[in-house]
């Protein structure tokens with residue numbers, strides 16, 4: 001089913017992800033709006049403004065990365081570990097457009113750069129990014145790169161380039177009004193085989209003069225139009241639109257399986273507690289209570 005520019009979903013205020021080809025199929029473009037995704041992450045984790053920026057950008061980048069998945073169950077896990085106060089964050093994004101994430105420090109203070117703007121980089125300092133792609137094959141693909149920027153978008157692009165030899169450009173924006181998420185979006189451009197130096201130079205020039213995407217969104221442009229604005233190519237071919245959302249997949253059964261997978265000594269220790277145990281999901285903060293009787297049933 002082909003997607004065209006008149007599709008009302010492209011101009012709707014809802015979250016979505018759209019893919020396209022440009023420059024005669026030599027450039028792949030992905031754009032998404034992730035406002036509701038970031039709002040949900042902020043609500044679930046009680047995030048401060050800087051923590052919202054950091055996890056919101058990471059979630060949006062995960063959605064862009066997962067855009068190439070063909071199967072609903074294909075998924076990727078991205079983990080950032082750093083020496084700054086942010087410490088770590090994790091995002092899981094799946095082929096069905098869902099994502100979820102966690103951040104070690106939900107209440108990061110408002111660290112700013114020299115222009116007085118909130119700076120994720122200031123909370124990250126040095127560190128590394130690990131990406132695990134699970135495409136249902138026997139072994140997942142794992143790649144790790146050192147962080148080069150700390151502002152997330154460049155770090156994800158550095159990963160694509162060094163770990164998967166895919167050159168590209170990424171823009172990530174979480175636009176805050178105070179602590180309210182006004183909008184959030186991402187834009188990814190990937191050079192495909194067949195890109196020549198002249199085209200790369202033209203792309204570099206356009207990227208250098210491209211304003212932050214929050215500017216375009218505040219001017220009323222849609223995420224799909226960002227692809228057009230960046231490339232300036234009348235022959236952009238839209239491919240696919242999918243909904244994206246923040247969705248946790250935890251369940252009582254999953255939590256029970258995690259408990260059952262513990263070593264016997266740990267299970268015996270848990271079963272000795274008359275109060276049972278409360279397990280909290282890191283991605284949605286839902287709490288699951290297991291009584292002493294239930295814990296006893298996990299023993300041989």
Ligand SMILES: [Zn+2]
Nearest residue numbers: 248250281284
């Ligand atoms: Zn959960």
